[in-house]
Every structure is written in structure tokens, then in C-alpha cells.
Amino acid sequence: MARHSTVTGGDDPVGSLLDLKLVFVTGKGGVGKTTVASALALFASLRGKRVLVCEVDAKGDVAGFYEAPPTGFNEREILPGLFAMTMDTEASLREYLKLQLHIPVVGRIGPLAKAFDFVATAAPGVREILTVGKLCYEVRERNYDLVVVDAPASGHIVGQLAAPQAINNLVKVGLIRSQTDWMLDILSDARATGLVAVCTPEEMPVNETIELAVRISEETTVQLAAVVVNRVLPELFGRQEEAVFDALASPGPLALLDELVDGDAAPVLDAARLAVTMRRTRSTHLDRLRQGIDPTVPMLYLPYLFTRSHGLRTTRQVAASLGEELGY
Amino acid sequence: MATRSGRRDRGDRAEGAPGPTGGAIAPAGRHGSMDGLLATKEIVVACGPGGVGKTTTAAAAAVMAAVRHGSKVLVLTVDPAKRLANALGLDGIGNTEHRVPGSAFRAAGLKPRGQLWAAMLDTKESWDALIRRHAPDRQTRDEILANPLYQNISGRFVQSHDYIAMERLYEIHSESDYDLIVVDTPPTRNALDFLDAPQRMADFFSSRLLRWLIVPYRSRLVNVATKPFYSIADRILGTEFLADISEFFILFQSMYDGFVERSDAVGRLLSDRRTTFVVVSTLEAVPLREAEFFAEQLTARRLHLGAIVLNKVLPDYLRGADGGVVAEAMKEQADRFASLLAPELAAADAAIGDPTQIARVLSEVADSYLNFQVVALREMEERSTLSVAPDVLATVPFFETDIFDLTGLVRLGEQIWG
Numbered sequence: 163m164a165r166h167s168t169v170t171g172g173d174d175p176v177g178s179l180l181d182l183k184l185v186f187v188t189g190k191g192g193v194g195k196t197t198v199a200s201a202l203a204l205f206a207s208l209r210g211k212r213v214l215v216c217e218v219d220a221k222g223d224v225a226g227f228y229e230a231p232p233t234g235f236n237e238r239e240i241l242p243g244l245f246a247m248t249m250d251t252e253a254s255l256r257e258y259l260k261l262q263l264h265i266p267v268v269g270r271i272g273p274l275a276k277a278f279d280f281v282a283t284a285a286p287g288v289r290e291i292l293t294v295g296k297l298c299y300e301v302r303e304r305n306y307d308l309v310v311v312d313a314p315a316s317g318h319i320v321g322q323l324a325a326p327q328a329i330n331n332l333v334k335v336g337l338i339r340s341q342t343d344w345m346l347d348i349l350s351d352a353r354a355t356g357l358v359a360v361c362t363p364e365e366m367p368v369n370e371t372i373e374l375a376v377r378i379s380e381e382t383t384v385q386l387a388a389v390v391v392n393r394v395l396p397e398l399f400g401r402q403e404e405a406v407f408d409a410l411a412s413p414g415p416l417a418l419l420d421e422l423v424d425g426d427a428a429p430v431l432d433a434a435r436l437a438v439t440m441r442r443t444r445s446t447h448l449d450r451l452r453q454g455i456d457p458t459v460p461m462l463y464l465p466y467l468f469t470r471s472h473g474l475r476t477t478r479q480v481a482a483s484l485g486e487e488l489g490y
Numbered sequence: 491m492a493t494r495s496g497r498r499d500r501g502d503r504a505e506g507a508p509g510p511t512g513g514a515i516a517p518a519g520r521h522g523s524m525d526g527l528l529a530t531k532e533i534v535v536a537c538g539p540g541g542v543g544k545t546t547t548a549a550a551a552a553v554m555a556a557v558r559h560g561s562k563v564l565v566l567t568v569d570p571a572k573r574l575a576n577a578l579g580l581d582g583i584g585n586t587e588h589r590v591p592g593s594a595f596r597a598a599g600l601k602p603r604g605q606l607w608a609a610m611l612d613t614k615e616s617w618d619a620l621i622r623r624h625a626p627d628r629q630t631r632d633e634i635l636a637n638p639l640y641q642n643i644s645g646r647f648v649q650s651h652d653y654i655a656m657e658r659l660y661e662i663h664s665e666s667d668y669d670l671i672v673v674d675t676p677p678t679r680n681a682l683d684f685l686d687a688p689q690r691m692a693d694f695f696s697s698r699l700l701r702w703l704i705v706p707y708r709s710r711l712v713n714v715a716t717k718p719f720y721s722i723a724d725r726i727l728g729t730e731f732l733a734d735i736s737e738f739f740i741l742f743q744s745m746y747d748g749f750v751e752r753s754d755a756v757g758r759l760l761s762d763r764r765t766t767f768v769v770v771s772t773l774e775a776v777p778l779r780e781a782e783f784f785a786e787q788l789t790a791r792r793l794h795l796g797a798i799v800l801n802k803v804l805p806d807y808l809r810g811a812d813g814g815v816v817a818e819a820m821k822e823q824a825d826r827f828a829s830l831l832a833p834e835l836a837a838a839d840a841a842i843g844d845p846t847q848i849a850r851v852l853s854e855v856a857d858s859y860l861n862f863q864v865v866a867l868r869e870m871e872e873r874s875t876l877s878v879a880p881d882v883l884a885t886v887p888f889f890e891t892d893i894f895d896l897t898g899l900v901r902l903g904e905q906i907w908g
Contacts, residue, residue: 191540192777223776315540317569317676332638333731365892366571367541398854406842406851409835418834422827425816429807433862434855436805439890468861469868 179388179460179488180206182356183301184348186313186323186384189360190370194392198360198464199312200227201480207244208481209490211307214300218249218293218322224312229474245306254292262337287332290325291342298345301354316359316374323349323357323382349384356387361451363391363444372454386459390484391448393466395441398434407434462487522881523908527796528555528670531766533663533759534796537675537684538770538784539777543801545570545674546893546902547770547886549578549608552672553896554903556606557595561669564607566659568651568676573894578608585612585619587662590896598896607668611676616654624745624752639738651676653687653753660756685760685791692753766796769880773800773869778876785878797882799906800873804888808866813859821856824849884908 179185179202187199196217203215214237217224225233230240235254237247300309313319326349330342349355357378361371375386399407409415411431419427452461464483469476528534528551536548545567552565564587565578575581579590587609595602618635625631634640659673675684742749759765767788771781781798788795807813820827828849836843876883884906893902 192772192774193541332734335730338731365573365894366545369571396858398858399851402841403847403851403854405839406835406847407855409838409842410831410848410851410855412838414838415831415834418831419820419827422823422830423816423819425812425819427816427820429810429813430817430820430855430859432805433808433813433859436888436890437858437862443891468864 178353179356179358180209180211180308182308182354182387183306184297184309184311184355185358185387186311186319186356187358187360188313188316188319188374189390189392190317190367191315193360193362193367194464195315195360196224196227196312197477197480198358198390198392198484199310200224200477201484202358203244203308203310204228204241204477205481205485205488206308206310207241208485210243212243212245213308213310214245214247214306215310215312216247216249216297217312218314219312224248227473227477249293249296251289251292254296258292258295262341287321287325287329290322291329291338291345294322294326294349295341295345298348301348302344313357316370319357320374320377320381323378323384327383346383349382352385352387355384357384358388358390359386360390360392362393363395363448363451365447368447368451368454371451375455375459386456388460388462389451389455390462390464391451392464394448394463395437395444395466397441398438404438407431411435522797524551524554524797524882524884524906525558525908527766527882529559531796532668532670532764533659533762533766534670534672535659535675535760535765535767536672536770537767539780542770542772542777542781543886544770546574546899547768547799547801547906548672548674549574550893550899550903550906551768552608552670553606553899554907555670555672556590556604557600557602557900557903558907559604559669561604562607562667563604563670563672564609564662564666564668566609566611566662566671566673568611568655568674570610570674571892571894573892575610577895577899578606580608580610585609585615587666594896598900600896600900604669609662611651611655611658613651613654616658620654620657621745624748626744630741630744634738634741637734637738637741639734652684653690656684656688656756656760657752660752660759663759685787685793688753688756688760692750692757761791761793763794766794768797768799769795770799770801772802773872775868775872778872782876782878785880789878795878795880797884797906798876798878798880799884799886801886802888803885804862804866804869808859808863809870814863817856817859817863821853821860824853824856827852882908 185202187195187202189195189198199215199217203213207213215224216237217233223232224246225231225240228240228244228246230238230246233240233246233248235247235250237245240246297309297311300306314322326342326345329338330346333339333342359371359374361367371389375389378384378386410419416427416431455461462484464480464487467476467479534548534551536544536551538544548567549565549570552563555561556563567575567578567580570578570580572581577594579588579594587607590606590608592602595606621634621640622631625634655673655676659671662668663671769781769785769788771777785795785798825845828845831848832843832845835848842848873885886902886905889898889901891898893899
């Protein structure tokens, strides 16, 4: 694929992504957010780190990206050094009550679930805080070198990351207040926590990423650690070669080519034309992205994979590309 | 209900019959066309996973209905791309409905038979309007609007989008005279959230726990049954926050009946026969499975699955077996072909007659074809496994360029029109 020079000097800002303790991976729906989160976690574990990957969307399928059976709230080691879990805010509440208040919640879950559902709807941010709280807890207890979160899509992530601050503003005293204080310490520490925005070089994902960057800096204390541009199409040929291509597609040479291949060469040339146009449209969006994002935020480019399958093999491929972009 | 003047001129056409310009062969229609679907429904809800072109598809369907039918059509979008918003005249307008001017259509070379209106969903503004509608008096209204909890719910927290989108749809449907409303759904964590939102809202306001929580503080202490609940809640949330919550809900309780009644009405509207759902997806595995699940759920809830629109499908020529053979030959014999092609190319322009360069172009082109063929074949495989049967199954080819104006929307619309 076409290589883009990304590291803009400074003290190795790209490499520092793996030095973080807590990385939230977000992006507009359909851009490959879960792929990138899974690949990042895999890559870190291959580098010898003890990694937890946590999916926040219950419907997500992080385990599928490693071809492992579905995960639950209790983390499980699915590959050496790589643990996976699925966020469950109700389970998180139970764990919290047990650990913090020494209230063991045994017995029937039904009434608790109902009460919880109610409180979560009534007091905004409860669901969010239980998610962020559990993740920060894992970081604080140093159970892992790195926690990678397959976070909500970009439309939802700001609310999630802003929840501790929002709760902090609403709740003046009480246990929750002191809890949000230490969460905020972790979230605002740019050496510990970072957000990775995944994007494809298309109109809406680029718009959303630029918007997200603004909102993250205005509404949360979390730092944008990197933008991952996924599905970058290869550059087929340069300008001179394009002239050759155009000439090949003209009637005379095309007739000769048909004869040589003993068939209809036009579809093959049409496909190339399509690929060139696609790449061109995408590169204008890529330019917009570069202009819209703070130049100190590293951009990592991942190639379009011509498979569209997902599974461990694909995750490994993406992890390798990611590693390359991170300078390893 | 307002007069539906736009309907009359089509009254003699049977449901599902191809439109005047629908063409003889629908690319993938099973037993209906989008034309027929849009002509017989009043509400079309476009839904599906993120990133598949839901907003654009909704806009295209609305534009087509306005152009081809003599109807007054509204497209209610949630988060259109800036250029699309511009094209619909929505830039900086927000919640109110605006007519897309005839000049915009003329500029695109179109003569619409009907009218196209557009509006964008502003969550906060819609919530405020809802409070104004249901508040019993000015003081309650102002207190709610100023309540920090309310501001959080209406502005920041996402579930509220789901409800308000459906609420706004209901409001527009019941109070204005559109023949057809095409509504885009907000990006949700779960595509089903917005369906459940009206019921959840009703449940929420009828909850017994809500009543517990808003019992005046003093009487809580004497109630033995509820005391443990409050003591835990106090320890976690703090008394002051609980008091804030109580106040908020005491205020909200005054609007209880209105809210529940309204939520029920919104729920009924979604399951009404006049409403249909269009599930939008691409043929990539993950979005397609999600779309399929969603379609199954619609059917299970007895909601009308009107159509599935498959977007961004790669062109047919990528799937031909011949194409693959040709590309393989081109790749394997690139050097030989190049030396034979070189004189022909050089005759036209000496600068492009270099055999090495020609060989490289041939093999790049062939590689690219083979790459895309893998994807195109997988797409077809995905499509063949589709297990749901909507009235209309439309396939939209991949467009090399973005769709951001009326011309583009019509181009897309013609593909889904069938």
C-alpha cells in the first residue's frame, strides 16, 4: 500500500500509544472500530504486555475477532497475555456494591435489575459511570499493563467520558463524589489515558472525527491520542502510468489487448478506473481530515483489506499493519 | 387528518405495481417496488446499522417520492452530512420544517410533481417543546427547564434521542398535512433502541420505584419497608443529590398522564399499517447480520418490513468468471503483452511506449481487479444467505463519488425505485 509519513518529530508521540494504561477506541458505526481495538490489544499482547480488551457494546463481538467463544463480565484469557471481557453495567454495580460498600448482593437479581434499570434511567450518567468506573478500577489496581476499550460509537463516547465530570458536578457529597474524583485523575492524565478515533477516508466518518476531536477537548478531560485511518486504498499508479492506462483503454490498444487475453479486457480496466476514482474521492476527505485535526495528534494508516471476512487471521493482519505504523 | 390531495392521481394503481418510470425489470424486487411502497404508506422509517448510507437513502427516497408522486413529502433527518444538509436547505435551520425550493430542483434539471420538505432533529429543542406542551403551568415549566438533571437528560444522554425522534415523528404526523414522512433514525448502540423507547418512557413514568423515590423525605424514615433502599441510595449518591432527583420527579409527575398517553400513542403509530420500515445495509458481513437481526425483530413485533436496501454494492462486472481469467492472463503474461502493445501505444504518444511501464500498469490493473473480485464475490455470497423477505429488496450500486446534491439523490433514488 501507499505509505504515508506520519510521525511529525517530537518525542516519539506514536510509540507512546502503547505506553498508555487505558485506551478508548471509538469511531462512527461501520468504520472498523472493533477491528482496530482488537488489533491494538493483540499487538500489545504480542509485545509482551498483559492486556485487557473490554467491549462496551453488549451486542459487539470482540471475541469473534479472536475466534474465541463469547465473553462475559468476568474476564478470560483468550490468547497468551490477552484477556477479554464484556461490560455489563448491572454486574459492575454488583461488584461495586460488594467491593466498596461491602454489601454482598446475593439472592435474586430480578428486583435489583429492575431497581438498577430505574435508577440508571432516572439519574443520568449512572450507566456510564459504572462502565468508566470499572475500567478505571482495573487501571488503578494495576491488574493489566494496558486496558483497551472497544468503546461506544463516536456519537456516544463523549457522554460516556464526560459522565464522571457530569456526576461530579451534580453530586456534591457522598461516596459517588469521592469515587469520581479518582476516576477523573486517571482520565485526565494524558500519560495514562487516551482516546483513539477510528475513521475511514469517507465524508461522514471524517466529519464526525473532526467534530469528535473538538467535543473531546471541550467536554472531557481525556486526550485524543491518535487517529486511525482505516481502509486506505492502494495507489494503483502514478501520473505517467495513468497516461499509459488511459491509452490502453482507447479503442485501438483495447482491441489488441482483447485479442491478447483472448477475452473481454474492458471489465478489468473498468475495475481499475473505479479503484482510481474511489481512491481520489477518498484522498480529498483524507486531506480534510488532516486539516481538521491538531497536527500533533498522530495519524495511523491501515490498508483496505480485500477480504471483508473477520476473524483471527484478519485481526493479526491489522495488528501487523498497526505495529508498522506505530514504528515497531 | 388533512386532505391527501397528492394521493388521488395514483388512486387507481394497485399497491406494488411498478411506477410509470420504474422500468420493466426491478433489479432485485421480489414482489413489490419502492414506488408502490412509498405510494401506499404515510410513514417510512429508515433504520439499520451505522455507516451504510441510511441518511442518504432516506433523503433519496423522499426526493423520489416528491419528484414522481404529486405528494407533499417530508424528510426528517437526524444527522445529515453538511453538504447534504445544504442541498436540502437545512444548513443552520434545525428543528423547523422547510420546503426545499423549486429552484434547487430546477438547478438539478428536475420538475417535481409534488413538494419536498426537510427538517432536522434537534434533540434538546424537541425535549424543551415537549416540556412546554405538557407542563401544567408556567412555574413548573420553568423549573423543569432549569433543573440540572433535566438538562443532562435532554442534552447529554443518548437514550433520550431515541425517544424524542419518535415523539417528533408523531407530532409532525398528527399535526401537519404531509402525505409521506420519511424519517431517518438516530445512530443507536442497538438499532432496536428507538423502537423500545416509547414503551420504556411509559414504563419509566409508571414505575412504582418512581413513586418511592418521590415520597417526601420525612415519610421515608418511618416506612420500614423502603428504609434499606434509601439508606443504600443515600450512602452512594448523597442526600442532596437524592433530593435533586426527587424534586425533578415531583415536577415531572405533574406531566405524568400526558407523557404516558403520548408514549402509548407514539408506540401505536409505529405499529400502524400506515407505517413501514426500510432496513438499510451494505453487503459487508457485520452490518448485514445486524440488519438481518433487525428485520427479524421487526417481523417478530408485527411491524411492517417494507424494504431492505442494500447499498454500495460493487458492480456486476467484477463477478464475471471471464473477468478473473482475463485478469490472471494479464498478470501472468504482462511482459509479453506489454512488448506487443508498446508499438501501438508509442504510435500515439512516444512518452507512453515504454514496455516495462506498460507491463507494470497491466499487472497493477489485473491485481486490482482480482482484489475487488474477492470482495464482490463475498458480497454475493452474503446476499444469497439473506434470510428475511421484505416486500422490496433493492440493490444500489457503489457510486464512485459522494452523493451530496439533488442530482445525486435522484441517481440513488432511481436505483432503489425498482
